[in-house]
Amino acid sequence: MDECIRFGVSLSQHLLKRFDKDIERRGYTNRSEAIRDLIRQNLVDSEWEAATSETTAAVILVYDHYKKGVGEHLTNHQHENHDSIIATMHAHLDHNNCMEVVLLRGPVKKVKEIAHKLTSEKHVKLGRFVPATLGKEIR
Secondary structure, eight states: OOOOOOOOOOOOHHHHHHHHHHHHHHTOSSHHHHHHHHHHHHHHHHHHHSTTSEEEEEEEEEEETTSTTHHHHHHHHHHHTTTTEEEEEEEEOSSSEEEEEEEEEEEHHHHHHHHHHHHTSTTEEEEEEEEOOOOSSOO
């Protein structure tokens, strides 16, 4: 691990109290780890702004498999983009509803494009796009 460097942060008392309550709720044991995670998230967001970089993401889909064509359309989208899809998981939530998690890897622009095609498919009840990172530049 890189050498840790200490630095000071000035905050209003109100903001610090709210931050402490939030990190306690999330289970952080100290402010430093919470701040490190905030910085990492900011770096991931910046990575996504650089549309030429290679990255990764997850797409979560919930749909009723009895709705005509939805499963077939989602599978077709995935086959058309097999070079960018690194894994999928399919689960049966109940008699009608299924959940799929699709993991993508590739240039930001292409990953976003595929994610938007999947989440906007007719009869998808929930489509959630979760940008991630390859982690190469984040420690």
